[in-house]
Amino acid sequence: MSELLKTLEAEFSKIKDAESMSDSPLKKCLTETSEFKMNLKKLRAHLTKQIQEEADSENADKLARKRQLIIEKLHKNYRQWEHGVRKQGKVAFQQHNKFNKVILNKIYDFDLDDVYVNPLPPNAREYVEQAVGLHISRYNMSSVPVEDGSDMVDYLENVYKVDPLISKKFVDMAQIIRELRAGNLESCMAWCTEGSLLEFELHMLKAMYFLQSGDKIKAFNYVLNSIPGFLKKTKKHHLRHKVAPLLAQLVVCSQTTFDISNQREKCINLFTQDYCARNKLSFNSSLFLIVMSGIISFQFFIKYRTIRAASHVDWSTENELPFNVKLPDFLTKFHPIFICPVLKEETTTENPPYALPCHHIISKVSLDKLSKNGTCNFKCPYCPIMAARSRAEKVSFVFL
């Protein structure tokens, strides 16, 4: 476990435990004040009683003493209260200061602004808002209760400038997800491709619902009737073994031990994937993909900033980041990247890749250099075959 997190948790639980035991300094402050109030009320009762007695008694001396006693008690209560609340106030302050010192100072290492060396252009907000709109359309619409989808489409167009053609697709998707969440599988069943994995998982989900409602027979019949037919339609025979645990459940135990909400989320996820693919929508929003890359690269930016700060060099003017960030697969593979093996630089439109007769590839700059601007033949850097600039051919890599 993370060290800082451990310390943070330990330090916080000290404060939290005291608080939940009604033992926190502020709560004590309040308790002492309430007690003070109660004591004052008691003394008021005493005083009232004493005033009555005074009316029909003659022993003035004794009464004066009693009165004096009440006054003293009042003062004593006040002093006690004052001492108590002041002390608790100090304790409370120390407590939060200590939390600050012991852990918060340790997790303070840099400011977010430190890495914002390449600010977005002034007109960025307009586009960011559009991206936010698309992001919300993709992930968050199913949690909004919508009666009329067209309202949502209008809203997204007016507020976030989202293309109605796209948001309409997401509105429809959200509707099916909403129904799935509510336990209604019909619309999703109607939508899915026959024989798809999604269809299978929906059948499983449906059977689980029957089982959950206690109707074993119905669940059993449902599995028997729908799943074999499904297995005939699909070639995915490996699905067969998934049916077994469910059938076993039906036969053996009465307790529901399967996780129905898990299965539901699985269906929603599968459906979302299929839906986005069929409608040519990207599965993740561009905003999420970029933010995710930002999260991953943050540590590199911070590290580099520290190095550069030590050597007093500004790096905001570079047109290429000075470090390499390794991204996971789902954040790469958008464009082919070719690093010229001679130059060790990425090819560009200005410095495009060229194929040599031996089918090795180098960049234009390397080609010019090796051929001395086309004036001589040269040996390919990777094989013994001779090459000439005139026989090299400009190529371009294309992802499909």
Add this chain to the structure above:
Amino acid sequence: MSQLNEPSVDFHLKLNEQSFHIPNELLKKNVRQVNKLVELEAKKLNTLFTELDSIMSTHDNASSLGKLNEIIKAVEVLERKLEKRVAFEVELLNRIECRINYFKELDDLKNAEDADGLIMWYQRYTNLLVGDYLTRNGILYDAELQDKKEEAQQQPGKENNRQKRRLSSPASSSPPPNSGVQFLKQQNLENLLDYDILLTANKISKSLTNKHALSPLFSWIKENHSYLESKSSNLEFETRFQEYIELVKVQDYKNAIKCFQTHLVKFSDSNFEELKLASGLLVFIKNCLLTIPKKAKMDASTQGDKEVSKPRTREGFFSFFFKHQPPRSSGSSFAVTLEDLKKKEFSNNVELDRYSRVLDDSRWTSLKDIFLYEYFSMYGISHHDPLLIYLSLGISTLKTKACLQHPNTENSDNLQMDLFLNKEVVHTSCPVCSDEFSPIARDLPFSHHIQSSLFENPVMLPNGNIYDSRKLKALASTLNDKNLCQLNENQIMDPIDKKIYACSDFITMYPT
């Protein structure tokens, strides 16, 4: 490193330091307010007890009891105030706890190497950034801005608004909530962001820029006077200076002078030049108006028929004098017209230029900037929107040399096929190249790569395009299936130049 090459939990805590720092600051502030309250009440009670003593010694029973009741009443009031403070502390501790749990979740997912779970966690993280962005920049309704005034006057302090909001019934006729807050609540993320702090910043700054209202800022300055003083901030001076300028603008000289004497003069050491300008401004405006006799006053008195002509003349005056649109609201009517000033024929244009800068509306924007700077510094909040920071980093990390370039596709005479190939085959799903991000990405640096990232089975066609040979073949059968094109077993279609090539033309390449 985890499987996504994403930062460690420790780094995440550092990255999100403010989400612990802010509630702790609020906790301290809350305690400070309790201490202040106790201090004040103790003093008050002390006086009351002394009074009680002297009344008791006179044996005036009724008055004694009366005084004692007064004391009890005071303690009860204090008790109620303390209850609120305690409740606020509980809420703040809850915020911290939610945040610790949030990062514990991340820790668990990392330990379990649950890639899907991690992605979901990061989606929530992104939503949090979106919520932050929307809260900071949310459009505020006039009603909300009005709201602010009342809230600012309410004791004890603004933090309680969050609680109040939660307690108030949805049926009440409150203005539509900030879209960011709405979003956060809908996503169950409201405990992970101190949106109340951002909302206050948003409200105060929008009051300045949209309404030209200073009172919310004044109450904030008052509340945080000692902090601002410790930083020798210029905010209070600038705010008072603005107040003064606005009074001069509406020709309320009496209050302008009063403002100058009570609030501005004390800055004579630090802001002498501005003070000179301020006093000159008054004389300047007065002189201008003196030489435009009668008409101004006539305009002001004929309220009724002025309605029609007012906007135009005001507009004209301001555009000449203040260079910008007139402020939306200024109660008293300003009745000098551009024509009047022209008739006067300013001989001293230098003067006009100097003062028009003081009178310019852009001062409101710079006042807002100074305020936000102090406000964010106080809580240790980043001055730039975190979402924009992450986007800047993310775009550069993703941006390849091939980004933002349209492939030079050619078209055939088969419209439908072209449409399919251009829109769905050659089209990239790269987020940097998307419609929403490409305009922003243009001037940001490229990522740095040290390794080629290509594809399996690279083959070159006679036109120099290099593809994954299996994908080319798959595309050919898709085109056949879709009836967009008739290709033989041995043929493929280049989706860029839309020409048909034979598979026997494939040249296997060896990119290293």
